Amino acid sequence: MLTVNRAAYLGGLRxxxxxxxxxxxxxxxxxxxxxxxxxxxxxxxxxxSCLCYTPWSAVDDWTEGKQxxxxxxxxxxxxxxxxxxxSLLRDLVSRCGRHGLVARAAVADTPGAAWAxxxxxxxxxxxLPVGADRRIxxxxxxxxxxxxxxxxxxxxxxxxxxxxxLEALPRAGLAARFGPAVAVRLDQMRxxxxxPISPQRPPERHQTHLRFAEPIARSEDIAAAVHQMLxxxxxxxxxxxxGVRRLQLVAFRLDATxxxxxxxxxxxxxxxxxxxxxxxxxxxxxxxxxxxxxLRLSATNVAPLQTEQAAFAAVSQGGEGEQNGQSxxxxxxxxxxxxxxxxxxxxxxxxxxxxxxLVRRLPPFPASSAPGGESAPExxxxxxxxxxxxxxxxxxxxPDAPPLLFRWRRRIHRVAHAEGPERLSAEWWxxxxxxxxxxxxxxxxxxxxWLYREGAYGGETIPRWFLHGIFP
Amino acid sequence: xxxxxxAQLRAHIAALENPERKLAVLPFGVTEIxxxxxxxxxxxxxxxxxxxxxxxxxxxxxxxxxxxxLGRLAVQQRRPVxxxxxxxxxxxxxxxxxxxxxxxxxxxxxxxxxxILAAMEEGTRxxxxxxxxxxxxxxxxxAVRRLQLAARESGxxxxxxxRGDGHGTALTRWRVGPAPSAPPIPEAVGEWRWWLTLTxxxxxxTNDDGVxxxxxxxxxxxxxxxxxxxxxxxxxxxxxxxxxxxG
Numbered sequence: 001m002l003t004v005n006r007a008a009y010l011g012g013l014r015x016x017x018x019x020x021x022x023x024x025x026x027x028x029x030x031x032x033x034x035x036x037x038x039x040x041x042x043x044x045x046x047x048x049s050c051l052c053y054t055p056w057s058a059v060d061d062w063t064e065g066k067q068x069x070x071x072x073x074x075x076x077x078x079x080x081x082x083x084x085x086x087s088l089l090r091d092l093v094s095r096c097g098r099h100g101l102v103a104r105a106a107v108a109d110t111p112g113a114a115w116a117x118x119x120x121x122x123x124x125x126x127x128l129p130v131g132a133d134r135r136i137x138x139x140x141x142x143x144x145x146x147x148x149x150x151x152x153x154x155x156x157x158x159x160x161x162x163x164x165x166l167e168a169l170p171r172a173g174l175a176a177r178f179g180p181a182v183a184v185r186l187d188q189m190r191x192x193x194x195x196p197i198s199p200q201r202p203p204e205r206h207q208t209h210l211r212f213a214e215p216i217a218r219s220e221d222i223a224a225a226v227h228q229m230l231x232x233x234x235x236x237x238x239x240x241x242x243g244v245r246r247l248q249l250v251a252f253r254l255d256a257t258x259x260x261x262x263x264x265x266x267x268x269x270x271x272x273x274x275x276x277x278x279x280x281x282x283x284x285x286x287x288x289x290x291x292x293x294x295l296r297l298s299a300t301n302v303a304p305l306q307t308e309q310a311a312f313a314a315v316s317q318g319g320e321g322e323q324n325g326q327s328x329x330x331x332x333x334x335x336x337x338x339x340x341x342x343x344x345x346x347x348x349x350x351x352x353x354x355x356x357x358l359v360r361r362l363p364p365f366p367a368s369s370a371p372g373g374e375s376a377p378e379x380x381x382x383x384x385x386x387x388x389x390x391x392x393x394x395x396x397x398x399p400d401a402p403p404l405l406f407r408w409r410r411r412i413h414r415v416a417h418a419e420g421p422e423r424l425s426a427e428w429w430x431x432x433x434x435x436x437x438x439x440x441x442x443x444x445x446x447x448x449x450w451l452y453r454e455g456a457y458g459g460e461t462i463p464r465w466f467l468h469g470i471f472p
Numbered sequence: 473x474x475x476x477x478x479a480q481l482r483a484h485i486a487a488l489e490n491p492e493r494k495l496a497v498l499p500f501g502v503t504e505i506x507x508x509x510x511x512x513x514x515x516x517x518x519x520x521x522x523x524x525x526x527x528x529x530x531x532x533x534x535x536x537x538x539x540x541x542l543g544r545l546a547v548q549q550r551r552p553v554x555x556x557x558x559x560x561x562x563x564x565x566x567x568x569x570x571x572x573x574x575x576x577x578x579x580x581x582x583x584x585x586x587x588i589l590a591a592m593e594e595g596t597r598x599x600x601x602x603x604x605x606x607x608x609x610x611x612x613x614x615a616v617r618r619l620q621l622a623a624r625e626s627g628x629x630x631x632x633x634x635r636g637d638g639h640g641t642a643l644t645r646w647r648v649g650p651a652p653s654a655p656p657i658p659e660a661v662g663e664w665r666w667w668l669t670l671t672x673x674x675x676x677x678t679n680d681d682g683v684x685x686x687x688x689x690x691x692x693x694x695x696x697x698x699x700x701x702x703x704x705x706x707x708x709x710x711x712x713x714x715x716x717x718x719g
Contacts, residue, residue, distance in 0.1 A: 326597065326599070327598070327599065327600050329600075332578075335591055339580070339582050339587060344580050344581075345578075345579050346575070346577065347564035347579070359565065359574075364578055380569070380661075382563055383535040383536060383562065383566040383567060384561045417652075417653065417661045418659070445652070446649075446650035446665065447532070448653075469566070470530075470531060470532045472533055472535060472566075472666070
């Protein structure tokens, strides 16, 4: 048995016992298979939700001690936001209680001391008294040092029971017999060796939390909460002259799961009304479950946005129509969030001879600054350019002549007029490709096509004909 | 007396039926076409349908016609236009040849066909756009009416390219078919020529052929304008049915 709950403990069961013994003591004992991954996921959820106390929260992943999982919170400089350490701890424990967890928490000067005090200290005074900590810690058992059980057992056999006993001994002998871990743990507890707490993921610089006294589930309540958070976030961003590019909303649900919603904008924005409109569309996908305990809104991607720019952008895009319609930027944001931002684009020309490489796609913003950077090609160009040129069978009277007739998609087109060739060479600095001779041909019905012949007659390969696009 | 009242009534009914009479207008610049349209040009702030052939091989003329209209709307209103399509093969240099510059064109490519109409409607309600064009397979009456209402509210022009049947809701409906060009020399393809057919126009009845009017138009690459092409003596330029009728 890895662990037992309170009722089982009172019934006389202890972690580490065998199941057979336990069932002899309590016949209707409920057993559950250990699931370390689920345990870790729960701890990560808690660590994430503790970001409302401090940006530095992490999962305690030291599991060799068989002491159960834990969380680290570095509350340096944060406790006063919760009216002091005592109040913070009470709040933390009651939060865990909401999820049906029994938690113990303690505050101390070093991570090592806090670990020891949480597990072996006096739960009546969770904050280790400053000044008296040296004497109090010395009285704790050796297991409080985060040592392997075998090491603790070995030390116990030598008659060393408490941390104080250990500190009285010379270091060199301990290290020789039990390895460097003992000295390291002692130093970590006493603060002689640094032990930084590193969060799983660096906290966002621009984020805001909203915690609820009672879990909320109604969509109106959620919308109101989001509205409130957006207002404060945008105010903060306004002070720093930043605008949002990506926004993430995390809902911490009562069943210890998180749901994330994200929106993006096509250009930096800090208009709470606009961002709210974007968020509301995805709020419909939010499943409150048994209720939402806390919401966190973070700007995961920000970009500079000057005040003047914000006003100018509104004028140049919204124009007079703030009342009778949304502006272009708002349209791009709303479509982008629904369809995906890669599905909204502008065309831009670049320097290339190959028709399919000539055009590239750009996001709608920023709108192109200098038009005509690259000029359009001289010759006639089709309106549709097939992504994959379609092979056709063509009959040409002479090697360098346009075809007389060709078959495309099982239909024969007789050529009435043809123009060309326009030779477009493969780019030598790229891999492969043969020269192409392009012809604009018109069939007797008046349909016009862009055909090309790849390769030349008399070369290594037989030339092939393709249909690349259709003309108006 | 009786006649006067009837004329007044007619005018009254026409005003009720056609609130678009007051709409801003984009003239084609071709006298013969503008004269047929009751507005004196293509009315903005409304929905226009463009027939597409069932097979995309013959899309060219219709796309060219839409590009001409969008390019002129964008230049006139100094605003970009939105093109919504489920396809990926529109070619910007070709569109630029019809006066629709790449800077003025915003593309949206929804992944599902059902999202095309929704994106078009949202684009129509946006006040930063001159016009919205979209390629859809079929149109249902409700979607058309919604688009039409949105266009009337915002004043932007909506061009729907559809391969399905038409609806009476649209202000006009066009069919653009290929026509053989008349090159000056045999080894060339002449200016683009289309058979432009107005198959439905609010406020105008159809003739015996079931169309409102039909023109042979030519795109002039120098002036960037459409113009009426003279049907030449070349009998290949005359469509099949007329040739048969002529014997």
